[in-house]
Amino acid sequence: xxxxxxxxxxxxxxxxxxxxxxxxxxxxxxxxxxxxxxxxxxxxxxxxxxxxxxxxxxxxxxxxxxxxxxxxxxxxxxxxxxxxxxxxxxxxxxxxxxxxxxxxxxxxxxxxxxxxxxxxxxxxxxxxxxxxxxxxxxxxxxxxxxxxxxxxxxxxxxxxxxxxxxxxxxxxxxxxxxxxxxxxxxxxxxxxxxxxxxxxxxxxxxxxxxxxxxxxxxxxxxxxxxxxxxxxxxxxxxxxxxxxxxxxxxxxxxxxxxxxxxxxxxxxxxxxxxxxxxxxxxxxxxxxxxxxxxxxxxxxxxx
Amino acid sequence: xxxxxxxxxxxxxxxxxxxxxxxxxxxxxxxxxxxxxxxxxxxxxxxxxxxxxxxxxxxxxxxxxxxxxxxxxxxxxxxxxxxxxxxxxxxxxxxxxxxxxxxxxxxxxxxxxxxxxxxxxxxxxxxxxxxxxxxxxxxxxxxxxxxxxxxxxxxxxx
Numbered sequence: 001x002x003x004x005x006x007x008x009x010x011x012x013x014x015x016x017x018x019x020x021x022x023x024x025x026x027x028x029x030x031x032x033x034x035x036x037x038x039x040x041x042x043x044x045x046x047x048x049x050x051x052x053x054x055x056x057x058x059x060x061x062x063x064x065x066x067x068x069x070x071x072x073x074x075x076x077x078x079x080x081x082x083x084x085x086x087x088x089x090x091x092x093x094x095x096x097x098x099x100x101x102x103x104x105x106x107x108x109x110x111x112x113x114x115x116x117x118x119x120x121x122x123x124x125x126x127x128x129x130x131x132x133x134x135x136x137x138x139x140x141x142x143x144x145x146x147x148x149x150x151x152x153x154x155x156x157x158x159x160x161x162x163x164x165x166x167x168x169x170x171x172x173x174x175x176x177x178x179x180x181x182x183x184x185x186x187x188x189x190x191x192x193x194x195x196x197x198x199x200x201x202x203x204x205x206x207x208x209x210x211x212x213x214x215x216x217x218x219x220x221x222x223x224x225x226x227x228x229x230x231x232x233x234x235x236x237x238x239x240x241x242x243x244x245x246x247x248x249x250x251x252x253x254x255x256x257x258x259x260x261x262x263x264x265x266x267x268x269x270x271x272x273x274x275x276x277x278x279x280x281x282x283x284x285x286x287x288x289x290x291x292x293x294x295x296x297x298x299x300x301x302x303x
Numbered sequence: 304x305x306x307x308x309x310x311x312x313x314x315x316x317x318x319x320x321x322x323x324x325x326x327x328x329x330x331x332x333x334x335x336x337x338x339x340x341x342x343x344x345x346x347x348x349x350x351x352x353x354x355x356x357x358x359x360x361x362x363x364x365x366x367x368x369x370x371x372x373x374x375x376x377x378x379x380x381x382x383x384x385x386x387x388x389x390x391x392x393x394x395x396x397x398x399x400x401x402x403x404x405x406x407x408x409x410x411x412x413x414x415x416x417x418x419x420x421x422x423x424x425x426x427x428x429x430x431x432x433x434x435x436x437x438x439x440x441x442x443x444x445x446x447x448x449x450x451x452x453x454x455x456x457x458x459x460x461x
Contacts (some may be wrong), residue, residue: 013324014371015307042366045327046347063322064371090360114436115414117348118365200433203349295444 013048017064021071021150021179022253028150029175033060037177039071039086040120042113043129056195071179072126074098079185085147085178086234087123088135090115092123102183103298104192104211104291108139111196124178130164130235137164137229137236138211139194150167151176161228164235189216191298193291196230197283199274206231206248207275210263210287212295214246220300222246222255227288232280233268238268251296259292260285306397311372316383321447324367327351331369332379340409342378344438351437354417355379358429361417365437380409383416390453401450411437415451423459425434425454 015123018024036044037250047057054069071086074089074095081098089109092098099106108217112121126136127147137234141161149156151154152175165171173251192213198204208229225243230236249255269280306321313336320335329346332355333337344352346365353364361439366367370440392412395401411434418425418433427432430451431444439447 015324015368038368040366041368041371042348045366045368048325062368066371088360114351114437115417115433116351116354116361116363117366119357119362202432279417286389 009209011060012060013056013059017067017121019067020064021068021177021269023064024068024177025152025167025175026179027063027152031061032238033283035061035063036056036157037128038062038064039066039122040088040117040124042117042259043125044122051059060138065124065177068179076180081183082148083126083145083181083183085180086122087116089121089123089126093118100107102139102143102192102280104194104213104295105136105139105143105183108135108182108209108211110192110242111194111206123181127181128170128172128178130166130168130170132164132167132235133206133209133231134198134236135194135206135209135230137215138185138209138230139192140181141228141236142194142211142213142226142236144213144226145181145183147178148180148182149176150179155180160228161236161238166234187215189299190219191293191295191301193298194286195291195294197275205274208232208269208280208284208287208292209236210284212217212288212291212296214251214292216296216297216299220250222249222251229263229266229288232269232284238265239263240258242266245290251292256289256292263288307370309370309373311374312376316377320369324368324370326369327365328355328357328367328369328372328377329364331372332364335369338381342406344406344410349436349438350407350410351414352407352410354413354437356413356417361414375391378413380413382411391400391457392414392419392451395450395454395457396417396447399446399450399453401442401446402439406437407441408435411439411447415454417456418451419455422456425452425455435449 065086071084073084125228126134145160194211196206196209198264207276211228216223225246227239227242229239245258245262264281264285267284310319332341342352344350348363348366355364
C-alpha cells in the first residue's frame with residue numbers, strides 16, 4: 001500500500017475470505033491481535049495506510065466478507081427487503097423494485113461518495129463505521145431497519161439507531177458482524193425521503209442530513225412517522241419527538257412548523273469548518289420540512 | 304508471510320501475480336504487472352485517476368486489495384484501444400482537446416466507457432454526476448463532457 005510517509009514499519013496482515021458468516025465470526029472471535037472485517041474497504045483501506053503522524057490502525061487480520069452469499073444478497077422477505085451488509089451500494093440502487101419501495105433510502109445511498117466508491121462501499125460499512133454524517137443511516141433509521149448480527153454467542157437483532165455509540169465506534173462485541181438489514185413491509189400510503197446539506201452536490205460529507213418516513217391513513221392523516229437526523233450529534237439520532245409533531249396531522253403548515261422546531265431542539269452539533277452550531281441547528285429544521293413534504297408526496301402517490 | 308498467489312483476468316487475458324495483503328490493486332497493476340496506464344492521484348478514492356472495472360463495476364483500484372482480484376474480470380485503460388485502433392472515446396478526447404496534462408485521462412476514459420455501456424444516451428447532467436468522482440485540474444470539464452457526448456452520439460450511430 002502506497003503511503004505519503006514511506007518507510008513506516010508495517011505489520012504483516014493475514015487475509016481470509018471465508019465462505020460462511022459463521023466461519024467469519026470464528027476467525028474474528030479467535031483473533032489474538034487486531035482484526036477488521038473487510039466489506040467494500042473504502043474506509044478501511046484508507047485507515048490502514050501507513051503514516052507517521054496521526055492514529056495508526058494496526059491490523060493483523062482482515063476477514064473479507066464479500067465471498068459470503070448472505071452478506072452480498074438483496075432478498076425479499078416478509079413483504080420487505082433484506083439487504084446483505086456487504087453488498088455494493090451500486091447493486092442496491094440499481095434494483096428497480098427496491099427503489100420503488102424505498103425511494104428515500106435509495107436517495108441516501110446514492111449520495112455515498114462517487115460511482116467508484118459506491119461500486120465497492122457497502123451499507124453495512126456505512127452503518128458500522130459509525131460516522132455521525134453517514135448518509136444511509138438516517139434513512140435506514142427512519143425506515144425502521146433492523147440489523148441482524150451474528151456473533152460467537154449466536155444471532156441477535158439490533159435496531160440501526162442502536163449500533164453507533166460515538167464517532168467511529170459501534171456497540172458490536174468482539175467477533176460480532178452485521179450480516180444484513182431488514183427493511184419492513186410498507187403499509188399502503190407510505191413514503192420516505194432523505195435530504196442533506198452540503199456545499200457541493202456530489203462528493204461531499206453531510207453538514208446536516210434528515211430522513212423522514214411516514215404513513216397516511218385513508219383520510220390523508222399521518223398515522224405513523226419515523227425521523228432520522230444525521231451530522232448534528234455524536235451519532236445519527238432517531239427523533240420520536242419530531243415524529244410526534246406529524247402523527248395525527250395532514251402534514252400541513254402548522255405541523256411542519258412544529259416539526260422544524262422539534263428537529264432543531266434535538267440537535268446537539270459541534271462547530272467545525274463545515275458548519276457552525278447555529279447553522280446546523282437552523283438548517284436541520286429546514287431540511288426536515290422539505291423532506292417531510294417529499295415523503296408526503298410519495299405517500300400520496302401511493303405505492 | 305508467504306505472498307498471495309492470485310489468478311485473475313485482466314483485459315481478457317488470464318493473469319497471475321504474487322502480492323502481499325497490503326498491496327492495493329493499483330500497486331499490483333503498476334508495480335507488479337507494469338501496467339502503468341492506471342494512474343495514482345490521491346490514493347484515497349477521491350480523484351478517480353485509478354478507475355478500473357471489476358466484474359463490470361467501476362471502482363478505484365487504490366481502494367481494492369490485489370488479493371481481492373482472484374477470480375474477477377478486470378478491465379483497465381490498456382484494454383481500451385483494439386490494436387492500433389483507438390476507442391471512440393479516446394479519439395473524441397483527442398478531437399475535443401479534452402485533456403491537458405493527461406494524468407486524469409485514463410480514469411475519465413474508463414469511467415466514461417462504464418457510463419455509456421449502461422446508459423448510451425445520457426443527459427449532460429447524467430454525465431457530470433457519473434464523472435463527479437473523476438477530478439481534472441486542467442480542462443475545467445466542459446471539453447470532457449463534450450467529448451463524452453460526441454462519443455456517445457457516434458456509438459449510437461446517430
